[in-house]
Amino acid sequence: MKTSISIHIRFSKYFFFLVLPGLLCYPSQLFAQDVQTFLQQGDEYYEQLDNARALAEYEKAFQVAPDDFDVLMRLTRSCNNVGEDIDSDDSKPYFERAVEYAETMLEKYPDKAETHYFLSVSYGNLAMFTGGKTKVKLSRNVKEHAAKAIELDPNHAESHVVLGIYYREIANLNRVLKAFAKVFFGGLPGGSNEDAEQSFLKALELNPGYINAHFQLAKTYEKMKARDKAITHYETLLQLPNRDHQDQAIKTKAEKRLDEIKK
Numbered sequence: 001m002k003t004s005i006s007i008h009i010r011f012s013k014y015f016f017f018l019v020l021p022g023l024l025c026y027p028s029q030l031f032a033q034d035v036q037t038f039l040q041q042g043d044e045y046y047e048q049l050d051n052a053r054a055l056a057e058y059e060k061a062f063q064v065a066p067d068d069f070d071v072l073m074r075l076t077r078s079c080n081n082v083g084e085d086i087d088s089d090d091s092k093p094y095f096e097r098a099v100e101y102a103e104t105m106l107e108k109y110p111d112k113a114e115t116h117y118f119l120s121v122s123y124g125n126l127a128m129f130t131g132g133k134t135k136v137k138l139s140r141n142v143k144e145h146a147a148k149a150i151e152l153d154p155n156h157a158e159s160h161v162v163l164g165i166y167y168r169e170i171a172n173l174n175r176v177l178k179a180f181a182k183v184f185f186g187g188l189p190g191g192s193n194e195d196a197e198q199s200f201l202k203a204l205e206l207n208p209g210y211i212n213a214h215f216q217l218a219k220t221y222e223k224m225k226a227r228d229k230a231i232t233h234y235e236t237l238l239q240l241p242n243r244d245h246q247d248q249a250i251k252t253k254a255e256k257r258l259d260e261i262k263k
Helices: 002-047 051-064 069-086 089-108 113-127 132-152 157-171 175-185 193-206 211-223 227-238 247-261
Strands: none
Touching: 002 051, 002 069, 051 069, 069 089, 069 113, 089 113, 113 132, 113 157, 132 157, 157 193, 157 211, 193 211, 211 227, 211 247, 227 247
């Protein structure tokens, strides 16, 4: 009997110290594997420019790892992409969700350039569906976070494009909105078409094949009455391979602008 009890005690100790910890670790290992599986599947859809299905996979990953940077970043990106793909009033809820995810990134990962870049993009997209004080506030946030992203990573081409768009839009803002911003917010951070030009040129220095940078620069040259330069960049982007989900739509707009400019 004593021998049996002794064996039972030794087995219990073995189970407690060796087996049980392994069983307790198994769920976390399984969850980590699930997250990577969802992210990998989502990334495959993303590469295929199927943003809606990519978003669905990233949402599954979020259920398992809601604080993970890679999960939050991909969710923010996909919400913006789906909203841009829809391109209608139905886009607004996606941009609102993008802002929520991006603000969570800011809370948990404030020192990453991607956090501030995606926050600036999300605010910018949502601003298109707002007016008055909200629009002005969001516009200020776009500039703040695009500039912060560049401070953290000067080679982040996408952030230079966002900042350039901000500069151009501020430079060409109508007097009513400028007055409104001054009354309620003390004005908006300044910017000129020349500032925008330099931002887009920097983005192209970092990534010569960046279709949207060429497009935004061409639009800026139109504002600056530099017709030949605008034509050059519209024609250049038409020769580049599509890499982003919006590239084909941008090319369609560029072709239309070329037809109108050359008339």
